[in-house]
Amino acid sequence: MPGNPSPSAPRPPATLRAFFSRGGALARALGNYEYRSGQWEMAEAVERALAERRHLLVEAGTGTGKTLAYLAPVLASGRRVLISTGTKNLQDQLMHKDIPLLARAVGRELKAVCLKGRNNYACRAKIADLERQPALLGLADLDRYRHIRAWAEETATGDRAELEDLPEVSPLWERLNARRDACTGSKCRCFDDCFLTAMRQRAMEADLVVANHHLFFADLAIKSRDLPGVLPPYEAVVLDEAHELEDIAGQYFGVGLSNLQLQDLAADGAALAKFIAAGNGEVANTAGQGWLPALQHAAEAGGHLFAALAADGEGRAPLRDRAAFVAAHRAVFERLRGGLAAAEAGMEALRPAPEELEPLLRRVRDTAAKVEYLFTGEAEGVVFWHERRGRGVYLQATPIAVAALLEERLFAATDTVILTSATLAIEGRFDYVRQRLGVPHGGERVVVSPFDYEQQALLYLPEDLPDPRTPEFAAAAAEEIAAILQCSQGRAFVLSTSYEQMRELHRRLAPRLPFATLLQGEAPRHILLERFRQTPGAVLFATSSFWQGVDVQGEQLSCVIVDKLPFAAPNDPVLEARIRAMQAEGRNAFMELQLPQAVLALKQGFGRLIRSRSDRGVLALLDGRVLRQRYGSVFLQSLPPYRRTRQLSEVKAFFAAAPGPEARAEKEARA
Ligand code: SF4
Numbered sequence: 001m002p003g004n005p006s007p008s009a010p011r012p013p014a015t016l017r018a019f020f021s022r023g024g025a026l027a028r029a030l031g032n033y034e035y036r037s038g039q040w041e042m043a044e045a046v047e048r049a050l051a052e053r054r055h056l057l058v059e060a061g062t063g064t065g066k067t068l069a070y071l072a073p074v075l076a077s078g079r080r081v082l083i084s085t086g087t088k089n090l091q092d093q094l095m096h097k098d099i100p101l102l103a104r105a106v107g108r109e110l111k112a113v114c115l116k117g118r119n120n121y122a123c124r125a126k127i128a129d130l131e132r133q134p135a136l137l138g139l140a141d142l143d144r145y146r147h148i149r150a151w152a153e154e155t156a157t158g159d160r161a162e163l164e165d166l167p168e169v170s171p172l173w174e175r176l177n178a179r180r181d182a183c184t185g186s187k188c189r190c191f192d193d194c195f196l197t198a199m200r201q202r203a204m205e206a207d208l209v210v211a212n213h214h215l216f217f218a219d220l221a222i223k224s225r226d227l228p229g230v231l232p233p234y235e236a237v238v239l240d241e242a243h244e245l246e247d248i249a250g251q252y253f254g255v256g257l258s259n260l261q262l263q264d265l266a267a268d269g270a271a272l273a274k275f276i277a278a279g280n281g282e283v284a285n286t287a288g289q290g291w292l293p294a295l296q297h298a299a300e301a302g303g304h305l306f307a308a309l310a311a312d313g314e315g316r317a318p319l320r321d322r323a324a325f326v327a328a329h330r331a332v333f334e335r336l337r338g339g340l341a342a343a344e345a346g347m348e349a350l351r352p353a354p355e356e357l358e359p360l361l362r363r364v365r366d367t368a369a370k371v372e373y374l375f376t377g378e379a380e381g382v383v384f385w386h387e388r389r390g391r392g393v394y395l396q397a398t399p400i401a402v403a404a405l406l407e408e409r410l411f412a413a414t415d416t417v418i419l420t421s422a423t424l425a426i427e428g429r430f431d432y433v434r435q436r437l438g439v440p441h442g443g444e445r446v447v448v449s450p451f452d453y454e455q456q457a458l459l460y461l462p463e464d465l466p467d468p469r470t471p472e473f474a475a476a477a478a479e480e481i482a483a484i485l486q487c488s489q490g491r492a493f494v495l496s497t498s499y500e501q502m503r504e505l506h507r508r509l510a511p512r513l514p515f516a517t518l519l520q521g522e523a524p525r526h527i528l529l530e531r532f533r534q535t536p537g538a539v540l541f542a543t544s545s546f547w548q549g550v551d552v553q554g555e556q557l558s559c560v561i562v563d564k565l566p567f568a569a570p571n572d573p574v575l576e577a578r579i580r581a582m583q584a585e586g587r588n589a590f591m592e593l594q595l596p597q598a599v600l601a602l603k604q605g606f607g608r609l610i611r612s613r614s615d616r617g618v619l620a621l622l623d624g625r626v627l628r629q630r631y632g633s634v635f636l637q638s639l640p641p642y643r644r645t646r647q648l649s650e651v652k653a654f655f656a657a658a659p660g661p662e663a664r665a666e667k668e669a670r671a
Contacts, residue, residue, distance in 0.1 A: 016043050019072055019105065026068065029105035034613075038447040039065040045445045046418055047073035050081070050236060053415040055442030057242075057433065059424040061449025061640065062607050066420055067098045070238050075102065075110070075207060079416075082209050082234035084216040086241030087549065088116055092161065094210050112208040113199065114159075115231060117215050121199070122148065122158040123178040124190035130175065133275065141172045148176060158195025168524070181363045182268070184355055203232040213244060217252035224253075224409050236416035241549075243421045243600055246402055246436050250574065253405050254382070254398040257370045259306035260391065262336075265363055266299035269343075276354050291346030295364065298339025302371075304332045309395060310388035318573035319384040319395070326375050333375065340368040373397065385573035400577045403438030411440050423603040427637045432596035449640060456610050458654045459642035460484070460620040461627060468564040468623045474501070477622050478508040481561055484620050487652045490515030490537030492559035495605050497566050499543055505563065506541040515539050520546065532556070547605040558617040558655070560609045565623045565635065566601035567594055595631055599638045606639060616658050618651050 019025050020040040027033035042060050049056035050073060060066035071094075074081045085091055095114045103110040127149055148163065155162055158178075166173060178196050191197060203209045211219075211231060216239070219231040239245060273292050308329050309319065319325060326333050347353075347361045374384065374395050381401065387394045399405060411417055419439065426432050430444045462480050466472040485492055490513070496502035502520060510517045516535045518528050520542040532538045533556055540546070547566070568575050575594075582589040602621075609617045619642060626632040645651065 016040070016047055016073060016076060019043075025105045025107070026072075026101075029101060034450075036063070036065055036450045038450055039069045042066060042069035042420075042445065042447045043073050045443060046070045046238070047076065049418055049443055050074070050077040050079055050416055053236075055411060055416065055439060056418045057424060057430045057439060057442070057444040058418070058420040058447060059430075059445070060420055060422060060447045061451070062422050062610065063449045063451050063612065064422075064447050066422075066447075067094060067240070068102060070240070070418065070420065071098060071102050071208065072105075074236075074238060075106070077236075079235045080209075080233065081236045081238060081416075082211060082216070082231065083238045084211045084213050084240065086213055086244050088120070088161070088212060090241065090549070091116065091210050091212050099208060099210075110208060111202070111206045112210065113203040113206040115199065115203060115209060115211045115215060116159065116161075117212075117218070118183075118196060118230070119174075119177040119179045120160050121178040121195045122152050122155075122160070122176055123183070124152065124158075124193055124195070125184070125188050126176050126178075126182070127152050128190065129275065144170075144172055145176075148172075155195075157199065180359075181366075182359045184358055187355060187358070200232055209234070213239070213241070213248045214252070217249050220249075220409055221252040235414070236418070237410075237414055238418045238420065241421055242419035242433070242437075243423050243604070245406075245419070249402040249406060249437075250398045253402060254396055255370055255373055256394060256396040257367065257374055258392050258394040259303050262299040262302035262306075262367070265360075265367060266296045268363075269295045269360060272356060272360055276356060291343045291350075294339045294342035294346060296339075298336050298343060301332050301335035301339060305329055305336055306386075306393040306395065308332070309386045310393040314388050316385055316387040316573055318576065319386055322375055322379070322384060337368070337371060340364055340371065344368060383574055383577035398574050398577075400574075400581050403436060405438075407438035407440060411438060422607055423600045425638070426596045426599050427634060432592070432600075435592070451610050451613060451615075451640075453610065453640040453642050455643075456613075456616050457640075457642045458618045458651065459639070459644045460618055460648070460651050461624070461644065461646055462620070462622060462648065463624075463646050465622055465624055467625070474504050474508065477563055478505055480620075480622060481505065482509060482513065483648055484559065484561060484618070484651060485513060485515065485539060487648070487655050488559035488618060489655070490539045491556055492539050492561060493546060493557065493608060494539060494541045494561045495547060495563070495608075496541070496543050497564045498569075501563055502541050502543050509539075509541075513539060517541065544601075547601060547608070550608050551611055552608070553611045553615060555616075557609065557615075559620070560606060560617070561620040561622065562602065562605055563622050565598055565621075565625060566605065567598045568601075570594070591631070595634060599635055602635055603638060616654075618654055620651075 017040065020035070020043060021027070022033075022035045027035070038060065042058055042064060045056060045058060046069065058066070060069065070083070074083065083094070085094065091114050095112060099110055099112045130145060131149065144166075148166075151163060152158065160166055160173060160177070178194070185191070188194065209232065215230065216237075219229040223229040269292050309325070310317075344361065344364050347357055347364065350357065374397055377397075381399060382397045383400055384395070384397050386396070417439075419433070419437070424430060424433050425446050428446055430439075433439065465476050465480060468477075481494060494502075494505060496505060506517065506519050510519075515537040516539070518532055518535075518538055518540040520528065520540070522528065523531070525545060528540065529550065529552065532540050533552060536556075538556075544566070570576060570579065578593060579589040582593060606619050609615065609619055626635050
């Protein structure tokens with residue numbers, strides 16, 4: 001993906017070695033700097049990959065300081081490099097913490113731009129349109145709308161993250177954001193002042209551009225359809241949190257549609273018809289020309305069709321025989337198809353064609369194409385599946401393998417792709433990630449964490465627990481957890497591999513534990529984490545969403561207990577299709593896919609415990625298969641070198657050597 005070198009390429013910090021050295025620029029900028037050889041080692045590998053224009057895989061153990069280890073060489077390279085990370089929160093962390101620190105160290109201001117998905121930005125045209133139509137707002141929204149309108153006059157970015165009191169889910173924001181499906185692009189009267197246009201312009205001139213993986217793959221997928229991308233041109237990419245790439249890429253290279261999208265389409269059509277009618281008498285009859293009722297019929301038929309898809313209730317399931325499904329629901333399917341076709345024809349026939357209709361027409365065409373593909377299109381290399389979540393039913397087509405797609409569209413198109421994460425390697429090797437993501441060649445490096453895991457952490461593998469797949473397991477696990485928590489004085493995460501198991505353990509333990517307990521789902525994730533940090537001795541029961549991206553430093557988190565080896569459910573439609581495809585090729589799906597996936601997940605989960613050099617704690621794994629089964633050694637050899645025990649007495653002794661705050665206070669009082 002060729003691009004011009006950054007026009008404001010800064011002078012590199014004297015040399016990278018000097019920059020990271022004791023007493024170097026970074027040490028001077030950071031009061032409490034600790035030299036970490038791994039950080040320098042990674043920076044040097046990134047520098048070389050950028051200079052030699054080749055791909056690189058780096059596993060950087062927790063505490064390496066990997067963000068600065070790629071930011072500094074990226075800045076020094078003078079190349080136009082896009083940085084992409086896992087979530088918006090991580091983007092904000094780069095923008096507010098790491099990049100300002102780098103700027104202090106290099107002694108000059110850095111131009112950095114954070115790019116997020118379009119729906120994070122305000123749309124000036126929509127804000128102005130709503131101002132003309134205050135009657136479309138309820139009283140409760142009117143104040144908030146005024147607040148957003150005033151903010152839009154002042155903000156430089158238009159990024160909703162600046163609106164601190166805006167709820168995460170806000171129907172008003174949905175009406176005001178810059179999402180593609182309601183944007184008229186260069187025909188828009190606000191185009192010159194558009195936040196998106198300005199942001200892309202700033203990105204072209206920036207020293208550092210920070211995106212997230214969702215945006216990155218959305219851009220890649222759009223470009224592969226020969227449409228203009230959303231990101232500015234780049235010559236090289238750093239993909240942080242690279243262990244998440246396969247799932248996200250699958251999502252964006254796939255196709256999806258839901259009943260809610262069909263409903264939104266009809267609702268937006270109705271709102272638009274009203275808006276046009278109110279603002280322009282000439283086209284006031286557009287709603288009467290049939291396109292809107294056709295759209296509404298399509299949405300209604302879609303509602304029935306999607307309800308039939310998920311007749312078995314919540315959760316995911318494969319749609320194995322699409323032809324049979326369509327045959328069984330032929331009438332309603334034809335109503336959906338016919339409604340969309342009639343709406344499209346009606347909108348195309350409008351004269352004069354109101355400009356505001358164009359984005360809606362694009363959406364109708366796009367939806368019709370999705371309906372065709374999802375129900376009747378080519379199925380080679382794709383798994384079709386559906387999921388019911390609350391009121392929503394989602395039909396998805398996901399590529400079974402993304403490796404070939406990524407090889408062609410990413411690794412062959414961009415000469416330097418750097419993938420990094422704290423968890424990429426299995427037993428020190430990158431075969432798994434290379435094979436799953438299609439990384440063709442290039443360098444690789446495992447940078448070990450600077451933490452002294454042998455001293456800081458104890459891995460407890462209890463004896464004599466029943467097999468976790470048996471019904472006796474839950475009761476025995478609950479007893480074991482209670483005993484461990486007694487030693488740690490709470491201060492623990494209890495991480496389960498399923499919601500069911502999480503609830504079961506919580507139900508058994510919460511009433512009898514002398515510690516405050518928190519349960520995933522009781523409150524949003526960040527609030528639960530804050531409560532955990534603030535509540536002495538708290539125990540949090542959670543599932544996979546707390547296995548990664550959670551950082552609780554200090555003794556408040558002194559113990560992480562994992563109930564089972566985190567093998568993904570093999571009946572998940574995408575995993576099931578991947579397993580079948582590998583078996584059809586005569587490959588061993590367990591060893592090549594399920595096991596490495598679970599190993600990386602366990603590394604992530606255990607990685608929550610030791611977040612700094614002063615952290616200490618116990619990891620407990622209640623799944624005896626790690627010692628009984630031959631594959632167990634792959635887990636153990638992929639984990640950091642924790643000290644290991646099978647005796648609870650050693651867990652007790654470990655905590656006695658570094659007592660918790662309460663025990664310390666008691667000891668001091670006795671003294
Ligand atoms: S160009 Fe699109 S996003 Fe920008 S103000 Fe206009 S309609 Fe909104």
